[in-house]
Amino acid sequence: MEQARIVKSAAEMRNLARQGRWRGTTAGHCPAHQQANLVILPKEAAAEFAAFCTRNPEPCPLIEITLPGDPEPARSAPGADLRTDVGGYRFYRKGELVEKRGEIRDLWRDDLVAFLLGFSFTFEHALIEAGVGVRSIECDTIISMFTTNVPCRPAGRFHGPHVVTMRPIPEGQVRQVSELSGRYPHAHGSPIHVGSPEAIGIADLARPDYGGPVAIHKDEVPVFWACGVTPQAVALEARPEFMITHEPGIMFLTDLPREG
Structure with a gap:
């Protein structure tokens, strides 16, 4: 694992996560770039969740919404893969946390839409x-x-x-x-x-x-x-059929500049 040093490159951080070499917090790393929360939902729930984000911009500031079935966040990190490039994922079914895992390739579906939300x-x-x-x-x-x-x-x-x-x-x-x-x-x-x-x-x-x-x-x-x-707290209340998020504190590193 690579947590002992400060990583400055967002692309390097994503690559370390993809290789299974990064499982710790991303706080303090990549100071020039925006870090993002990840929420993945089926297409049938995506419009409602987008509306939820629009109504709650403080906790859910939207950075990007991907096309259904496309795991690449083309605006914020071209070439990245949201199925592998986060150091930890949580998988929920009907509001219950089913498992924590290091990648989600086998869970990916053609109807999934990913949301990237800004983080502090x-x-x-x-x-x-x-x-x-x-x-x-x-x-x-x-x-x-x-x-x-x-x-x-x-x-x-x-x-x-x-x-x-x-x-x-x-x-x-x-x-x-x-x-x-x-x-x-x-x-x-x-x-x-x-x-x-x-x-x-x-x-x-x-x-x-x-x-x-x-x-x-x-x-x-x-x-x-x-x-x-x-x-993730909303998932416990709303109980969507299928939902994947990042592990709290382990964020997706975008190529977007910190200053927005």
């Missing part, structure tokens, strides 16, 4: 460059993600709660962080909540629903951003 790892490099620490990168762990009590706007069968990422931020840097991340609407933009996790239905920051816990120091506050893992 994209703007973390801007925070680091501005002198703001990112605890999950410093600790080499997958970022903390929580299911909230904040509902998404429904579209057809798709409904459910927002999932958020959490980063501890020094109180004196919260405004700066909000302004910096707000420059990246394609990567969830500004925070949706600051402080008081219980106000959005989070009971214990030490027990994230996805990813790993991180320490919050006494001069810091928890800051929450909308998260592209939201479709």
